Amino acid sequence: MKTLRTLLRALLLVAGLSGLAACSVAPPDGVVPLTGFEAERYLGRWYEIARLDHRFERGMTDVHATYRRLENGGIEVVNRGYDPARQAWKEAVGHALFLGDPGTASLKVSFFGPFYGGYHVVELDRDAYRWALVAGPSRDYLWILARERSIGDDVRDRLTARARALGFDTAALIWVEQRQPVEPAQ
DSSP: OHHHHHHHHHHHHHHHHHHHHHHHHOOOOOOOBBBOHHHHHHHEEEEEEEEEOOOOTOOEEEEEEEEOOOSSSSEEEEEEEETTTTEEEEEEEEEEEEEOOBBBBBEEEEEEEEEEEEEEEEEOOOOOOOEEEEEEESTTTTTEEESOOOOHOOOOOOHHHHHHHHTGGGGEEEOOOOOOOOOOOO
16 A cells, blocks of 8 residues: 555656646747747757846857757757856757747747756747747747857847736846857858
8 A cells, every 4th residue: 555655656746746847838928929930940059149148048148949859740959159257158958849830930949858848939030030039938038049140230130029018027038158169060
């Protein structure tokens, strides 16, 4: 009987953690991911222009992400950033899966086993895929990304206005320094 209770507790814990992980992938209320998304055009390197602060990137500069197609249809995500305090690069490798139709820019991303977070492209340069505004699973997560290490004032203003209209605290954005030498694409 004790073994059965232990097994049931373990199953409930796993079910609870799975439910918690599943809840954290949807976009925040009122934030709608883009449709007509072309994943193949999105692949490659993106530089982090701005972000809302969070512990896993705190203090980092020169942050960029590289996206590659996986054989299973998912996307490999390699995030790299420079930690000036340690004078060292940090890297995290994860994978992303579409939440539904791959034509909708809504994915779940995992860097830690079965735990996923939402990744939702809400604004994009549809002509050349040069810049993007990406929301996480809550209004605490927001990124401005670009193919180049900087963006023009007009794009910056457009993306921050869009983020503000979606309810994000744009005054809290951290504008990421991109000063380290660019290493070759991986």
